[in-house]
Amino acid sequence: MKKTKVGLVGAGGIANGAHLPAYAKMDTVELAAVCDIQVDRAKAAAEKYGIPHVFENYEEMLDLPELDAIDICTPNYLHSIIAVKALNKGLHVFSEKPDAVSVEEVEKMQAAAAQSGKTLMVMRNNRYWETSKYLKQYIQDGKMGEIYAGRCGWQRRRGIPGKGGWFTTKEQSGGGPLIDLGVHMIDLTVWLMGSVRPVSVSGCTYSKFADGGDISDSVNSSFGDAKADGIFDVEDLAMGFIRFENGACLQIEFSWASNIEQEQFFVELRGTKSGSTWSSVDQKLKIFTEEYGQTVDLIPNIDNSRGMQMHEANLRHFYDVLQNGVEPMFVPQQGVDMIKILQAMYTSAQTGREVLL
Incomplete structure (x- = not known):
C-alpha cells in the first residue's frame, strides 16, 4: 500500500505529546514535513522522527508536491485558516480541536471540504x-x-x-x-x-x-x-x-x-x-x-x-478513511454544530438571555 504523506503544522506540546508518537507507530503514514514558527522546535521534531523537510512558514509547506494531507497542531485561531488553505490546494486535513473560533470560520472549513471533495476531520479523541x-x-x-x-x-x-x-x-x-x-x-x-x-x-x-x-x-x-x-x-x-x-x-x-x-x-x-x-x-x-x-x-x-491511545486511535481512523474508504466517525457538520453551541454560550453569558440556533 502506498503510504500517505503528511505535513505536520505545529511542533508544540500536543504534537510532541500525542501526534508525533502516534505517527511513529503507523506504518501506512509517512511524515514528509514539519512546520513551526519556532523553527528550532520543527528541527528538533524532524531530527527525532526522521522527517525530511522543515519549514517555518506553513504556506510554503502546503506547496510541497508530495503531500497528501496535513495535520494541524497550532493555536486555535489558526485551525480554520490553515485548513481552508490546505483544502483549497487539494489536501486532506486533520486538525486538533476546536474546529474553529467562530461559526463563520467553521462554516468556511465545511464549505472548503465540500468544494474540494477532500476529507476534513477534527480531533474527537474521547x-x-x-x-x-x-x-x-x-x-x-x-x-x-x-x-x-x-x-x-x-x-x-x-x-x-x-x-x-x-x-x-x-x-x-x-x-x-x-x-x-x-x-x-x-x-x-x-x-x-x-x-x-x-x-x-x-x-x-x-x-x-x-x-x-x-x-x-x-x-x-x-x-x-x-x-x-x-x-x-x-x-x-x-x-x-x-x-x-x-x-x-x-x-x-x-x-x-x-x-x-x-x-x-x-x-x-x-x-x-x-x-x-x-x-x-x-x-x-x-x-x-x-x-x-x-x-x-x-x-x-x-x-x-x-x-491504543485515544489520539492515536483517532488519527488511525482518519487514515483508514483516506486509504480504505471506511465511513468517517466525524463529519464537518458536527463541527459546525459544536462551534454554534460554544459561540451561543458566550453570547448568552454576555446578554443574559437564551440564544436560539
Whole structure:
C-alpha cells in the first residue's frame, strides 16, 4: 500500500505529546514535513522522527508536491485558516480541536471540504475510550431506551494552561475552558445521545482567577507557554444548558480553576430504560436499570488502559478513511454544530438571555 504523506503544522506540546508518537507507530503514514514558527522546535521534531523537510512558514509547506494531507497542531485561531488553505490546494486535513473560533470560520472549513471533495476531520479523541465505545454500543442496541437528558463537564481545582500565553488570550484561543475542555465532553455526550441537533443554548461564564497565584494541581496546566506579563481575557468557569430538536437537554460545566474537591471529567445520561454515569475519578462506568421488578446497578469490567491511545486511535481512523474508504466517525457538520453551541454560550453569558440556533 502506498503510504500517505503528511505535513505536520505545529511542533508544540500536543504534537510532541500525542501526534508525533502516534505517527511513529503507523506504518501506512509517512511524515514528509514539519512546520513551526519556532523553527528550532520543527528541527528538533524532524531530527527525532526522521522527517525530511522543515519549514517555518506553513504556506510554503502546503506547496510541497508530495503531500497528501496535513495535520494541524497550532493555536486555535489558526485551525480554520490553515485548513481552508490546505483544502483549497487539494489536501486532506486533520486538525486538533476546536474546529474553529467562530461559526463563520467553521462554516468556511465545511464549505472548503465540500468544494474540494477532500476529507476534513477534527480531533474527537474521547470517542475512543473503551468506555465510550462500550456505552455507544449499549445505546445503539436499545438498552438505554430514549435518552432525554444528560450532564457533562470537566472541572479543575487549579489547572490553567499556559497562563498569559495563547491559551488565555481570547484573540488566539477563542475562549477559556469552554472551548478548551468543552469540545471534548460536549462532543462525547452529544455523540452518545445520537448527534442530535442543538436548537438553543443558555449559560454563564466567570473569570475569577486571572489575578490569582500560579498554583497547579493538574498535569494539564503544563500545556502552552506561560507568560508572567501576558494576557488573561477569557473565562475560567462556564456553566450552561443546551436544548436539542428532539426535546432532549444537556447541562454542562467546565472550569480551569474552581474551589472544588478535585479535578474530574464526567458524563451522565438518563434514558427511559437505563441511566449511566462515568467519571474520571474512578474510571468506572455505572449503569442504572431494572430487571424482574427490581432496580439493578451494573458496573462493566472495562479496562481503559487497554488498546491504543485515544489520539492515536483517532488519527488511525482518519487514515483508514483516506486509504480504505471506511465511513468517517466525524463529519464537518458536527463541527459546525459544536462551534454554534460554544459561540451561543458566550453570547448568552454576555446578554443574559437564551440564544436560539
